[in-house]
Amino acid sequence: MSFYPLYNSLRIAMIATVIIFFLGIMAAYYVARLPRLIKGLLDVLLTLPLVLPPTVVGYLLLLILGPKRPLGILIYELFGTKLVMTWWASILASVVVAFPLMYRTARGSFESFDETLAYAGKTLGFSNSYIFWEIRMPYCAKSIIAGVVLSFARALGEYGATSMVSGYTPDRTATISTTVYQLWRINDEYGAGIWVLINIFISAVFLLILNSIEKKR
């Protein structure tokens, strides 16, 4: 039994979570400050992947990244590689699908932040980045951690968009979720069951670790 799907799923989920962490926080921080109308419009756009079926997201990604699309052609000409049907295309799919979870939780917490703390920091001479990382982020830490957990769990369990942009190639693009489906499809219930258990185990361990961090704070 190859453990490639485990390795691949974990690296995709981890890299995607790191990207989502920074993108989600950045988007939340700037969108929370925009005028109401623009905020409302951007909010719809940035939250859409949460409510759309992942296959629709996958379809849209293929429309942008596909080998016959301008971006796909450009990347192929520049780097000699396709953007789709690779393991890292799954990172992109996971980022798009899980991003709204981080964005929404971070935005909610930024909006409840007491701005006088930032003002106090400014009048005491702190740099804006110090205020952001040492005052705003610790204040919002609980929600941000919740956003990270949700994003990681969502990225780890991503199937629809991932299977469309990366497909299923054993030892190349296979993830736990695509492997479960493929094994079940060929009537290997035992193999599928093992991967289901592995997935449940990882998710439970991850949630336990984060719960204990939460309690310590």
Add this chain to the structure above:
Amino acid sequence: MLKVCIKKKIDNFLLDMDFEVNGNILGMIGASGSGKSLTLKCIAGIEKPDEGYIELNGKTFFDSNKNINVRPQNRKVAYLFQNYALFPQMTVKKNILVSVNKKYEGIEREKKVREVMSLLHIEELEKKYPFELSGGEQQRVALARIIVNEPDFLLLDEPFSAIDAFLKWNLAKELKNVLKHIGKEVIFVTHNINEVYYLCNDVLVLSCGKVAERSSIKELINNPKTEIAKNIVKYSDFSREELDEF
């Protein structure tokens, strides 16, 4: 010397301020919504006026004609907020330590923290978090943060609004000593004329975003000229005998 001549419009409210602070503690009194806090925020650089200028000791903070707007970080103007704005994730000591003026380094920073904690009698609070402190203790910590920051000017925004009445006068006494210790010019905003009488020499009475009256505190009490000043004096729980004891 602080010179302020600014205008700022927010919806239907127009702030139109023109005053100077010269070597003393200036009281600023007025009803809610008269523009007291907005004025302080403009001086600190948190809010940007629409037009005018703000100048402290010859240094221009804001000038709409010359397109100057100095960042709050570079103004060296301290702001004591109504809710004290202590950083909730930091202990009392850390709150003060991070605020020590940047010209001090290493062990000197630590020394400054010790000095100010001793001055304000808050040594025993050093490991506590802001949520574990009473209103009076929070105010002392906020003052400690300001002292170690070594500002050129102080803005105090209703510092006693969250303090129980029976504690207030002890804290006011302490504040008076601390302000003497710092020795900088101050704007002290309040609703309460007794506090102004106790702490300030001059007073600005604000009404609807404008200076309605400026005078010494004694003159204001004995001979208020405008309707708003008359009301402030009339409806205060002012007792000269009681205050003269201080």
